[in-house]
Amino acid sequence: MQDLRIGIIGVGVMGADHAERVVRRISGARLVAVSDPDLPRANALAESLSRPAGIAEQTGAANGSGAIRVIGDPLDLIADAQVDAVIIASPGFAHAEQLMACLEHAKPVLCEKPLTMDTESSLRVVEAEHKLGKQLIQVGFMRRFDPEYAALKELLDSGELGRTLLLHNVHRNKTVPDTFRSEMIVRDSLVHEVDVARWLFDDEIAKITVHAPKPTGLVANGALDPQFAILEMASGAIADVEVFVNFQVGYEVRCEAVAEKGSATIGLGVDVLTKRAGQWGGVVPEDYRARFGTAYDIEVQRWVDATRRGEIDGPSAWDGYAAAAVCTAGIQSLQEGRPVEVEMARKSEVLG
Numbered sequence: 001m002q003d004l005r006i007g008i009i010g011v012g013v014m015g016a017d018h019a020e021r022v023v024r025r026i027s028g029a030r031l032v033a034v035s036d037p038d039l040p041r042a043n044a045l046a047e048s049l050s051r052p053a054g055i056a057e058q059t060g061a062a063n064g065s066g067a068i069r070v071i072g073d074p075l076d077l078i079a080d081a082q083v084d085a086v087i088i089a090s091p092g093f094a095h096a097e098q099l100m101a102c103l104e105h106a107k108p109v110l111c112e113k114p115l116t117m118d119t120e121s122s123l124r125v126v127e128a129e130h131k132l133g134k135q136l137i138q139v140g141f142m143r144r145f146d147p148e149y150a151a152l153k154e155l156l157d158s159g160e161l162g163r164t165l166l167l168h169n170v171h172r173n174k175t176v177p178d179t180f181r182s183e184m185i186v187r188d189s190l191v192h193e194v195d196v197a198r199w200l201f202d203d204e205i206a207k208i209t210v211h212a213p214k215p216t217g218l219v220a221n222g223a224l225d226p227q228f229a230i231l232e233m234a235s236g237a238i239a240d241v242e243v244f245v246n247f248q249v250g251y252e253v254r255c256e257a258v259a260e261k262g263s264a265t266i267g268l269g270v271d272v273l274t275k276r277a278g279q280w281g282g283v284v285p286e287d288y289r290a291r292f293g294t295a296y297d298i299e300v301q302r303w304v305d306a307t308r309r310g311e312i313d314g315p316s317a318w319d320g321y322a323a324a325a326v327c328t329a330g331i332q333s334l335q336e337g338r339p340v341e342v343e344m345a346r347k348s349e350v351l352g
């Protein structure tokens with residue numbers, strides 16, 4: 001079978017990380033094109049990754065060689081006959097149009113979260129994909145591919161601990177840019193735990209309350225940071241989430257599941273503990289690329305493998321839509337200071 005020829009849209013932090021991943025670590029795929037309105041950035045990335053020598057060839061990874069084209073307009077990249085599949089890593093506001101174009105050209109796509117910026121446009125994407133009669137969209141909720149989260153899911157699904165009753169989640173970033181406002185904390189950060197709760201409980205979220213404690217004094221833009229969300233599942237189970245994106249220390253993501261006969265915690269970061277100069281401890285990752293590098297590798301490799309079989313293997317457009325609906329309600333809760341019911345179409349009515 002031929003290598004999957006991948007085009008990446010948006011080569012900022014996440015897109016560049018995926019580009020390097022495809023070139024250096026993913027088998028069965030080749031990066032053939034990138035697109036970004038920041039042309040110098042796209043050119044520099046394409047040039048650096050097109051060089052024939054390097055780690056890829058030394059390690060035998062198949063994809064190191066071959067020129068990577070820079071295509072100015074993302075819609076042209078999607079339509080290009082030499083591109084078999086697309087990774088969308090542009091900002092969220094650009095996703096809806098680019099996803100629709102992928103569907104129009106029947107191109108499989110791994111779309112970074114959020115699926116789109118609001119519930120309505122997410123539902124339109126779900127419906128357009130459904131009309132095609134084939135799942136082409138996978139959403140980049142990479143926590144599902146993290147070995148620790150996957151082990152937690154397996155444990156909870158085994159029933160060994162009885163029924164899962166509660167989830168306690170912590171999601172902290174070292175810092176974020178000034179442009180990261182209160183709503184983005186919900187739509188761009190909390191959205192990961194929204195997906196984790198839906199996935200671990202295998203249930204929809206019926207109601208969300210987002211509390212805003214007195215904010216840290218270390219953000220100048222007035223963002224409500226930290227936030228504390230309570231997600232009420234349709235079945236009655238509850239998940240809580242602390243999101244704190246200017247924690248100053250480093251990147252920290254934890255999840256504790258409390259079940260009838262025990263609890264399980266992941267994300268303790270207990271890698272190598274060292275003792276020196278009267279102290280003991282370990283390293284706190286700088287950001288998500290360090291903490292979830294393995295998860296991204298597994299996510300993209302499994303997406304490539306599934307795409308070559310004509311399938312998806314991960315969170316679907318419906319999962320992206322459900323998360324968008326919860327985040328829309330979450331932003332309303334934050335603004336109005338009250339619990340908000342999640343308004344969502346019924347899955348059976350949309351997907352049959």
Ligand SMILES: NC(=O)c1ccc[n+]([C@@H]2O[C@H](COP(=O)([O-])OP(=O)(O)OC[C@H]3O[C@@H](n4cnc5c(N)ncnc54)[C@H](O)[C@@H]3O)[C@@H](O)[C@H]2O)c1
Nearest residue numbers: 010011012013014015036038089090091092094112113114
């Ligand atoms: N899964 C994760 O853990 C994770 C982590 C970070 C970011 N993300 C997601 O990845 C996406 C990109 O985030 P980022 O942090 O890399 O942002 P970024 O700002 O670093 O990069 C975005 C890039 O997209 C380009 N761009 C702007 N408008 C565009 C358009 N219309 N079409 C194509 N490209 C366009 C910009 O020039 C920039 O190079 C977002 O959807 C974000 O939510 C996911």
